[in-house]
Structures are given as C-alpha cells and as structure tokens.
Amino acid sequence: MLVNTKEILTKAQQEQYAVAAFNVYNLETAQAAIQVSEREGTPVIIALGERYFPTVDVEGFSAMIKAMAEKVKVPVALHLDHAYEKESIIRAIRAGFTSVMYDGSKYNLEENIHFTKEIVEIAHMAGVSVEAEIGSVARGAFSDEEEGDGTLTDPQSAKAFVAETNVDFLAAAIGTVHGMYKGEPKIDLALLEKIRAAVGIPLVLHGGSGTPGDVLEKAIKLGICKVNVNTEVSIAAVSYLEKYADNNQMAHLSTIMAEMQQAMEPVMTKFVRLLSKK
Ligand SMILES: [Zn+2]
Secondary structure (H helix, E strand, O other): OEOOHHHHHHHHHHHOOOEEEEEOOOHHHHHHHHHHHHHHOOOEEEEEEHHHOOOOOHHHHHHHHHHHHHOOOOOEEEEEEEEOOHHHHHHHHHHOOOEEEEOOOOOOHHHHHHHHHHHHHHHHHOOOEEEEEEOOOEEOEOOOOOOOOOOOOOHHHHHHHHHHHOOOEEEEOOOOEEOEOOOOOOOOHHHHHHHHHHOOOOEEEOOOOOOOHHHHHHHHHOOEEEEEEOHHHHHHHHHHHHHHHHOOOOOOHHHHHHHHHHHHHHHHHHHHHHHHOO
C-alpha cells in the first residue's frame, strides 16, 4: 500500500530502525525495490530525483508505483529526491508523491530557511511531507549527483532550521558521500549525536552506498531513520550489463532487463536487512 513517508519514518524512529530509500530509474529498479521489501516484510521508500524529470514521465511513473504499491502488504512511499526547483516539487505533489526533498543546501542558512519554509507550507497543504538538507554531502565515485562541498551540519543551525521551517525530516551531512568513497570513509558519529540532541525529527543519511555496515548500525542507533541508497544498486546493474556485453551474445532485451533486476536485488536485500535490524 502507498502511505505517507512521515508515517513510515515516525514508526522507524519510535522503534529505532531505518528504512531504505532506493533511487529508481526504470521499471526494473522499482520492481526490485518493492519485491525485495515485500519478501523481507519491511517498508520501503521509492525515490526519484528531480534530475530524471527530463527523461522520465513523472505522472506515469507515479501511477505505476501506486499500482505496484497496492499489490503488496508492506508500506511503500514515493519520494522526490534532491529537488532544487519549486516547479518540480509542485509537479511531484500533483502526481501523488508522498514526500519531497527540497535541497537548498547550496544557499546560506538564512536563504535555505526562507526557501524551505515556503516549500513546507505548500507541501503540508497537500498532506505531503518534506525533507530538507543543511550542510552539504560531497560527491564520491560513480555518482551522478551534483557536487556538494562536504560542509558538515552544524547542530545549532540544524536546531534553528527545523524550528523555523517546520520540515519533517532532516538530511544531516556527517561525512558520507554521494556515490562510492574514494578513500576511507570519515563519518562523524559524534557530530550525529550532537545533531540528534538538538533536533527531534527523523534524520536522513544520504550516501548509503559503500558505508560500512557497523557505521550504519551505529548511525541508526543515533537517530538515522532513512538511508538513501543509489550507486551500489546502479553498479550491480551496470556490472551485469558489462559481463553480458563481454560474452558477446545477442539475447532479447526482455531477458537482459529481467536478469539485470535479479542482479540488483541482492544489494537491496543486504541494505534492507541491515537497516531493519533492531
Ligand atoms: Zn542525496
């Protein structure tokens, strides 16, 4: 069933586990995420980034996810990931997304508060929850996200930001990166603890890919309720395609797409099990 993202994350926060938000790009990634979650009995967040709006039929995509969600017992939420434009947010709300992320992290705190607050007012009128970000997640390897400067979240700014914007979830920058790490991950769990103490709403970790399992487990104990996973799933699919191409066969596209989905599912299962462990 399709549910509001806030409902999923409030329960996760109360029971101290996290929900995977899988970035999806096509039918197979969405099927993989929903089927894995149904098998594991865990809620799931299907995330589509604003960056895919030029190539994805957003309304058709939303209708498809809603239809898929109706068929499963686990709660499914539909989330707009990293939106920079108000128009995209309004489009997603109209299309039936259950939450939106407004990314004003490139602005200074005051401007970010100003823009985020406006988005929260619009989204809340439609019953849609809002994620926002302060600090900025840097970009590692194999990511297609925009480059962030890697500024970590300041706990006191986070406190003011949440109080003034009335945002529902906060993406905290604590040293994870979008994509794979280029060296040893340096994740500041002490900072996360301070952010947790300053802010009461569910916290979101961007850059789940490549983050060590024990770090994720500790982060969940310190208040992370949603973990975004993108690049590791993409790598599993692309590695399958590379292997296929090396074999120099001419299979039917339907076979290739089905096998590509099978290649992504173990990565998603790994994350779902790790995050839902209580
Ligand atoms: Zn992100």
